[in-house]
Amino acid sequence: MELPDEPTADIALTLNGEAIRARVPLRQNLVDWLRHGAGLTGSHVGCEHGVCGACHVQVDGVVVRGCLMLAVQADGAAVETIEGATSSGRIRALQDAFFNRAALQCGFCTPGMLLQAAELLERNPDPSRAEIREALSGNYCRCTGYHAIVDAVQAAAASLRA
């Protein structure tokens, strides 16, 4: 088997707070590179066509779909994944609330859901159930039916306000 001749590009970015350089295939999307290039498997792939939200990561402070962005587009950006958000402690209240409320079952949607919920709570520290449902409507969960997730986000919001 001949070696493949994938066109690549060199990128430099801040990944979970650390400055790194990498050579990435031009056509590889961000979430695939994070998972298989950078070894950060906490971001998931549920559809690869921009609907399910399992691939959510934060790029320059905004939650984006990692399957709709190429890895080369992250050149110069600050990228934070669930691993980074966990170690910084910035989503701890949400993580505790999700755990205690059993707001996850298989957990496949959870990293993306947590990042999206964190973005909501930054914007709106006291969201109503309807506002939570609206904010999370781009994150599919096939297991929980969402009720417990809404409860958990409310509980986290309350604990952060206290």
Add this chain to the structure above:
Amino acid sequence: MPDTALPPDGWIGRPMPRAATRRLIEGRGRYTDDNAAKGELHAAFLRSPFPHAAFGITGRDAARALPGVRAVLTAEDLAPFCRSWRTESRAFPGLVSPEQGPLARERAVYQGEPVALVLAASRAIAEDALELVEVEWDELPAVTDPAKALDAASPSTHQGLTSNLAWRTEFGGGDVEAAFASAALVVEERFTFTRHTGVPLESRSVLATYDPAAEALEVRMSHQIPHQMQVHLADLLDLPMGRVRVIAGDVGGGFGIKMHVYPDEVAICAASRLTGRPVRYVCDRIEALMADIHAREHVMQARMAVDAEGRILAFDADDIQGLGAYSIYPRSSTVEAMSVLRTVGAPYHFGAYRARLRCALQNKVPTGQYRSVGHPIGCATTERLMDLAAAARGEDPLEFRRRNFLPEAMMPWTNPAGGRMAELSHTATLAEFERLLDLPGLRAEIAAMRARGRCVGLGFSAVVEYTASGPGAYGPAHVPVAAMDTVVVTLEPTGDVVARASVAEIGQGIQQGIVQVVADAVGVPPSHVTIHTGDTASAPHGGGAWASRGAGVGGEAAWGAGRKLRAEILKTAAALLQSAPEALDLRGGQVVDANGTPRMALADLASTVFFRGHELPGGVQPQFTATHQFRREEDVFLTTNGLQASLVEVDPDTGIVTPLRHWVVGDCGRLLNPLLVEEQVRGGVVQGIGEALLEACRYDPGNGQFLTGTLADYLLPMADNACDITVGHVETPYSGSALGAKGAGEAGTCGAPAAVLNAVNDALASRGARVSELPITPTVILRALGTLEASE
């Protein structure tokens, strides 16, 4: 007689989150595709773009020449490494389901059927190579509609077959003709149920590693039943069972989708054997929607006879199932249809039943067991007829149900459908349901909404589910399915307990339930119990995750193993303490005497045995690993019951139905963990709401092309179109087991479509419209209201 000494202040029954979800909230899950193997190849499948076609692979050189490509494989290449298979079941004698292999040979019979396989250095290169494989396709007429498939004039799903009838049967009991002739009221409806599928968010994935030196296969896969896969991979690849290890790590949802033997997954294992290299494959979403099993395509004509007092006399159900191109391997698709027909009328008393079934082959992906197999269709059929009858009698729908529920005093009772009804709690459940709903208040609320012009409706459904299948389900059919489970518990030198179980964790939380059972059975806190599931090398054979069996079957095995270990611990402690085992107890990790006074910490006892064995009295050989294998001898199924209510709003202009609220009261026997049971119920209800309103696998009626290959076309419930769900419980422990747990994980899905269907019809009633088709899309609503022509 089961040892039923549940501790009064134990862990069973406590609401506790599943401990392992700590990892998942931090992104530390290990799903199949999070693993890599050194030297692995990535696979991509060439799948049939046509529902029915003859084909020849005429050129592979260009694909092979692409840098990074290792192999381009066809059915002929894999044949020396893998047998073909055919779905057979003695439960369905004469079932027509042709031979299948890991890749199609000469003819593809459903769109998405794998026909060739590329192995390459990356998935992207493998997909590039697929485009270079030269195939000559000769499209053949496709069979899609199940009813038309049975017309004599229909083309054949498989060339060489003269009919698309895969199987037919007729069963029942009592005098149906006499019942309908004497009835004061007959209600009848024709229902159409469109195919849908499970869509676990993690799609099917497999990483197969064949070691030619050891002649051993290790397969990591996202599957509900690793031991079943071990059996079939050993058989199909002709390996000793002990040389096949199947590991399902974290599994991103299953819902029945991941309990079958899929050609693509078998092909990956055969390809690893052929190349001697690890091969990795992840189904992408389009492949998953097209080639995962579908479920629940039925055309149901059903009627119910009622006497002048409003008592049900009989049901008559005639069902056509769209089965797909093959009956799914190994359990067969027909099981779903039989489950539909066995569920008709299940909550009620009735004297006569006739079920007729025809299963139609079609050029569509096979159907199979999806969450609450068949039940939602039997339930929707029954419950809609109940509402039609109540309306015709001018009676409240709950009152009509109350009169007809199977009385507790009559149980156990085998109904005319052949369903054995035992230990159901319809009366208590209805009382709890009425309390939970506050019906007078709710009715006033609905009246106020209607007065403001809102088109809202309330619908009910009564649920009976057959759960936790025993050996009598697949055993007599000679389908190799383990209805038993094994749990091994080991005391470690630190006093910790490790459990290895053949049940499988797919998100439902059974690991936590088993931990709580082991904790109580042994007498240690759950924090001292670690559980391993999902690895055939870790736990001996057992059933995995299907039919809501984890608590009812796996829980019993865990209890049995834990009690054996506890007895051994107490025997050893008695020898060391010069006491008698009966005078000692084990609580919270402490050996205590009859007064509860601590005599010895379990950790000290364990370290004495493992590290200072010389201190043990002579003749004491503690056995600190205990195994229990449990199979239920009585009751083929454990029946459970419940009630659901749905409040919906219909927008008569757009036809959009919005669920506003949902209520469930269920009785699943002893609750091992009410927190996790409630979330199973809620998740199941929302899947049922998806089934009722959104989800459909659609095919072009002309050319048979699959139309719903993305999540933008196949609609799932989202946070903003699902609703809050209130859950209540009645707890009637099953009397035939130690724990008394029955199945809980599927009841939500069973009853939700029926409740939503009835709620929509309640909303539409004032406008003289009615619907009997699922999903109830805006088009269905607008047609019912006459806004759209039937043909539009």
